[in-house]
Amino acid sequence: MKYKIEKYLLKKTDELAFITLKADGDFKIKGYDIPAEGLDVPIKNEVLVKGIKDKTAQESLNSMSIADAMIYIMGIDSTFKYNEEYDKFIEALAKGLDLDLKAYMGYMSNKYFEIGEYTDSLIYMKSLVNKYPEDVNGLYHYAIICQQIAEQYKKDEDAKAVNDFLLDALDKLERVINIDPNFGLAYYQLGYHYYNQDQYIKSKLTWEEALKLDLDDDIVAEIQDNLGKMDYKVQYEEGYTLVLSGKCEEGLEKLLPLEDEFPDWWNLLFMIALGYKGMADIENAQKYFEKILVLRPTQVDTLVEMGLLEAQKYNLEGAIEYFEKAAKLRKEDPEILCNLGMAYFNNGNMDDAAYYIERAYELDPMDEVTNACLRELNKYR
Template identity: 80%
Template sequence: MKYRIEKYLLKKTDELAFIKLKSDGEFKIEGYTIPEGGLDVPIKNEVLVKGIKEKTAQDGLNSMSIADAMIYINGIDSTFRYGEEYNKFIDALSKNLKLDLKSYMGYMSNKYFDIGEYTDALIYMKALISRYPDDVNGLYHYAIICQQIAEQYKKDEDSKGVNEFLLDALEKLEKAVELDPGFAPAYYQLGYHYYNQGQFIKAKLTWEEAMKLGLDEDIMAEVQDNIGKMDYKVQYEEGYTLVLSGKAEQGVEKLLPLEEEYPDWWNLLFMIALGYKQMADNETARKYFEKILIIRPTQVDTLVEMGLLEAENFNLEGAIEYFEKAAKIRKDDPEILCNLGMAYLNNGNIDDAGYYIERAYEIDPMDEITNACLREVNKYR
């Protein structure tokens, strides 16, 4: 099983010490043979320190303490070099002690979660689903802990960390519903993930599935409220999906009723404009793009679209003006630089055309459009 967040857990290895068990030593586990040459086994620092303080260090190195630390390191690093050997040790010990290993890992995860130690809680739950990848409850609780940790990264304004933990949570929830299509709580959580990603249709369908499967009364009311509040976003997504799939007329028909209530929603205005442009109604498209630039004068995609409209109308000076504004805002965008370069070329300015297209080439020399533009400008040199 793959994990996006493993790199965030590796620092927890600092909380472990390692000792070597000799193959011919006194330490024995029934049903397990220590490899010839010995085995480096972990022990939690806190266990080691406690044993030293109490002058019973040897007691701190009992088989269960070692097995617990093995579970812990396997939960931190799924590629740990002794991972498979540790699993043999753990299996033999749990058999001898008649220990329900899954219950133990779940207990340890819940214990740490309840006291707010979410990383430790995640490590034990990660160890659980690594050993039992089809455990739906384990996958679900792993996702919940990831979401909790994502909130901590959000407070620290670490957007990359937030994204990694949320994506890992999403993947495990999707795996849970794949294994158990009747698991309503996973659908409920998935709805929020899709909603936060702007996949409103998918969020609505997912929440409707959760309600169909059965939710607690309070959660049911919450989900119904969510669906009601995002109805306009669903309509917007349906509309822009139609526009982007080439069904402009149907898309615009979906989008226009939203304009009256949301006249300053620039994304909505942009998709309406694109729809009209697809229908070859450039004048109406222009009016919507101009509305956007009143609301957001530096909206780059709109500046580019206005530049393209000016170029189509053979107003190359106007096109250059819009493309230059866009290029100043998004300096390393080869597509904008190529548009600007070609506008200069068509306006008879070879030097400026070459300058901007060469800049685009430096940024992405493999881009086909950039190479085509470079070949074109070279014809005039």
């Protein structure tokens, strides 16, 4: 099973020490043979520090403490070199103690979760889902812990970590419903994931599926409230999906009615403009792009689109003006620089054309459009 968050857990290995068990030593586990070359086994630093006074208790506690640390490091690093050997060790110990390993891992995860030690909680749950990859409850709770840790990283403004933990949570929730299509809480959580990724249609369908399943009344009410509030976002997504797929007229039928209620929603205005552009209605396309620039004068994509429309109208001075504004705002963007270079080229200014097209080529020598522009330029040099 793959994890996006493992790199954030590796620092927890600092909380472990390693001791070597020898094959001919006194340490024995019924049903398990220590490899002839010995085995390096982990133990938590806190266990070593505490020490154990009673010798009889020591033997029992050490066995369990080692097994616990093995579970811990297997949860930290799913590729640790001794994981397979550790699994044999804990299986034999569990059999000898009549210990339910799944229950133990779940108990330890819940214990740490309740006191707010979410990383330790996740480590035990990760060990559980590694060992029992079809356990839907384990996968679900793994996702919940990931979401909780993501909230912590959000407070630290670490967007990369937030994204990694949420994507891992999403992956495990999707695994849950693939294994058990009737796991209502997984659909409930997934609806929020898709919503937060602006996948409103998918979010709506997921929540509608959740309502068919057994959920508490308060969750049902929450989902119904969410569905009511997101109708316009679903309509927006339907509209821009149609526009981007070339069905511009159908897309505008979805998008235009939203403008009255959301006249300052620049994303909506942008997609309406693209819809008109796709229908070759340059006048209306420009009108909507201009509305955006009133709201957001430095919206780069809009400046580029205005430049392209001006070039389409053969107003090359106007195109150059928009492309230059865009290039100042988004420096070293090869696409913008290439557009600017071609505007100069078509306006007869070969020196500036060469400067910008060659710079675009330096930034992205593999781009087909830039290469085509460079070849065209070279014909006149």
